[in-house]
Amino acid sequence: MGCPCSKTEDKKEEETPKVYSWDRKDRPDPKDYKIEDLNGETIGRVPGKVDGQQFIIKNCQNCNIYIFDHSATITIDKCQDCNIFLGPIKGSIFLRNCTNCKAVIACQQFRTRDCKSIDVYLHCSSQPIIETSTKIRFGCFQYHYPELADQFAKSNLSPYCNTWDTIHDFSPMPDEQNWSQLPESAKVSDYLPLPTTEQFQSMKISTSADDSVVPLTLGGKKHKGSQSSLVAFFKDPSSDQRLRKFINEMRNEGSCSLVRTTEINMDAGMVTRLFGEDNRYISAATNGPVVGLEFAGANTAQKCQEVAQPLIGDSIVYLPQSPEEGTQALDGWKNLVETQMAM
CATH class of the missing domain: 2.160.20.70 (Pectate Lyase C-like)
Known part of the structure; x- marks a missing residue:
């Protein structure tokens, strides 16, 4: 014996109008x-x-x-x-x-x-x-x-x-x-x-470099004879705030320019090749993408050290100890960026 309500359900299904995508009221x-x-x-x-x-x-x-x-x-x-x-x-x-x-x-x-x-x-x-x-x-x-x-x-x-x-x-x-x-x-x-x-009228807009969501960078322009160095911020809950403050402080200091910013994911092998076998860097790289900052100017490595030290707190940040080290790290960083962009 069939279910006594099946015919009623079939009739209800037939009576239910079909709704097509072009009839939907929420369609853009x-x-x-x-x-x-x-x-x-x-x-x-x-x-x-x-x-x-x-x-x-x-x-x-x-x-x-x-x-x-x-x-x-x-x-x-x-x-x-x-x-x-x-x-x-x-x-x-x-x-x-x-x-x-x-x-x-x-x-x-x-x-x-x-x-x-x-x-x-x-x-x-x-x-x-x-x-x-x-x-x-x-x-x-x-x-x-x-x-x-x-x-x-x-x-x-x-x-x-x-x-x-x-x-x-x-x-x-x-x-x-x-x-x-x-x-x-x-x-x-x-x-x-x-x-x-x-x-x-309700928009709260600023075009100030200090407020910008995107850091102000110089691009390919670079003064002749200037030193280039890499600074790298590893991700943690406070790193973005400290990174922003560091960029603004470096701009206000005035002797160095931020040429370019990039962000890449790094595994343990990449970290070791670029920064050496430092467990702090290897561990911190697992938290998310690492932000690299390319600075150019006079005494760049020293200025980055001076400005960063009071700001970085317990964040993991790579800071060059010498101009030669900063330039070498920057060259290695650029190679990693180019490799990831080509993939």
Whole structure:
């Protein structure tokens, strides 16, 4: 005998309407993730409004555009005379056919095609690429608002993995370089205005190097005859706070410049090859990625020692004992970074 309620259940199942993905009320509306065909407007998105979705900016002129959120990918097409801020992008940012724009961008991959006269303060975790583009100028990303660090984490971007200055040009000119670095004295606030419209009144923004989520780095520029040294911070609950304070103190001290920051995972073999058989370093490397700081300047190793000692507490930090040791450690560190980036 069959179950007396089976026919009733079958009837209920037949009467239940099917819900398809395009009918769902919670399905993202594409128009919420697009800015296009605007002229002379200040517009954008506040934290929580993009939330990791893909975004499109297209056909805008004389606009101030601010995306204060993290996204999957962003494309910017045919924009002219625009100021643009883009929060962390988990994937790629692609600028095409844009002219005379200024931007602050954090991303995994940066590409331009057929662009002219673009100034960009960049954080990029892979080698930035330009193609059939001219007069592109790069500087180091400098920005802060309370939600930004968490947005970096959600985008799997490390503030310390920043290769903003290692540009690859797919279409170089024989007698002219298509890209250059912005002046060392240039500040984000001089190039990109802060938003003043009602939409962004609650945003607490700073463009100070002391506040920036991404440390200010000099990039490939380095003064002739300067000494180069490596400082490495191993991860612990207090290391990031102490690392930030050390970077700011070194900048305020003034005799050395932070050239580049990188972050890599290290096993016991890597630690031993670079720092010797020191059990403190080997043990600390198991806590997570190690942050390497490349400094250049006069008496770099000595200055790093002097500034770091009062700050590092019980954190595990590699500090060079001499200029020769600092340079040798830096060369070894660069080889490890290049190997991991090539994998």
